[in-house]
Amino acid sequence: MQFIVExxxxxxxxxxxxxxxxxxxxxxxxDKLREIVxxxxxxxxxxxxxxxxxxxxxxxxxxxxxxxxxxxxxxxLCALTPNVERVFRLTRxxxxxxxxxxxxxxxxx
Amino acid sequence: xxxxRRSDPGLGNRLSAQTQPMFHRILNAHPITVRxxxxxxxxxxxxxxxEDTLGRLELVLxxxxxxxxxxxxxxxxxxxxxxxxxxxxxxxIVRHNSGLTCALTDDGVSLPEECLLPRxxxxxxxxxLPEGGFGWFLIQDLTQALCxxxxxxxxxxxxxxxxxxx
Numbered sequence: 001m002q003f004i005v006e007x008x009x010x011x012x013x014x015x016x017x018x019x020x021x022x023x024x025x026x027x028x029x030x031d032k033l034r035e036i037v038x039x040x041x042x043x044x045x046x047x048x049x050x051x052x053x054x055x056x057x058x059x060x061x062x063x064x065x066x067x068x069x070x071x072x073x074x075x076x077l078c079a080l081t082p083n084v085e086r087v088f089r090l091t092r093x094x095x096x097x098x099x100x101x102x103x104x105x106x107x108x109x
Numbered sequence: 110x111x112x113x114r115r116s117d118p119g120l121g122n123r124l125s126a127q128t129q130p131m132f133h134r135i136l137n138a139h140p141i142t143v144r145x146x147x148x149x150x151x152x153x154x155x156x157x158x159x160e161d162t163l164g165r166l167e168l169v170l171x172x173x174x175x176x177x178x179x180x181x182x183x184x185x186x187x188x189x190x191x192x193x194x195x196x197x198x199x200x201x202i203v204r205h206n207s208g209l210t211c212a213l214t215d216d217g218v219s220l221p222e223e224c225l226l227p228r229x230x231x232x233x234x235x236x237x238l239p240e241g242g243f244g245w246f247l248i249q250d251l252t253q254a255l256c257x258x259x260x261x262x263x264x265x266x267x268x269x270x271x272x273x274x275x
Binding site: 020057067082083087092 | 141143161168171172179233235243250
């Protein structure tokens with residue numbers, strides 16, 4: 001499992017390269033991503049453009065990662081594909097996560 | 110097909126009206142096998158139905174089949190670790206005029222009754238977000254005519270994924 005991590009000073013840009021976040025890899029996904037976000041202690045922008053499919057176990061993994069971040073650090077989800085967006089919307093988790101259409105550019109200081 | 114048969118409009122029309130794309134597979138209830146099967150389902154129907162319908166079908170099938178895998182009977186015998194028998198799923202999908210009808214049977218544990226009772230989402234407490242409990246909500250939300258029974262050692266589950274979401 002690979003994440004492309006880029007430190008943008010104000011936050012961390014993480015690109016998910018797995019095409020599917022499903023029951024086969026949800027636990028590994030959660031553990032790896034949690035390790036990255038906990039270690040860096042910065043707001044996270046997660047680029048989901050390459051993820052074609054996510055099921056409820058994948059959603060559970062995303063929620064676990066969200067909960068592992070301290071309250072004041074944001075987890076922004078960028079560029080959700082339609083199948084992934086559907087799961088967030090139907091479960092009302094789109095009200096919990098900060099969801100944005102495109103990968104955020106580096107923010108000016 | 111011979112020119113003679115082709116020239117018989119009655120037979121030709123009847124055949125085309127009755128022939129609908131299908132998918133049938135027998136698979137072990139394991140997350141990797143489920144993933145492979147879902148990709149084959151997608152391949153089978155992608156020229157037949159919209160991407161939106163395909164996405165809803167794939168999500169529901171993933172939830173149902175991964176539930177079977179997740180709740181596979183636990184084998185306590187250390188000698189059989191890893192060699193314990195996985196439940197076997199039979200999956201059938203047929204395209205109809207209004208949607209994709211799915212039938213699944215498996216020889217895993219019996220489905221708890223509460224899965225099929227009308228469900229709402231687990232409470233979204235900001236301080237303690239639920240990490241599970243979404244699967245059957247999604248299944249119920251995305252399917253029509255969902256029905257279940259158990260006969261002998263098998264579960265039988267059937268439902269329809271409508272082309273247009275109500």
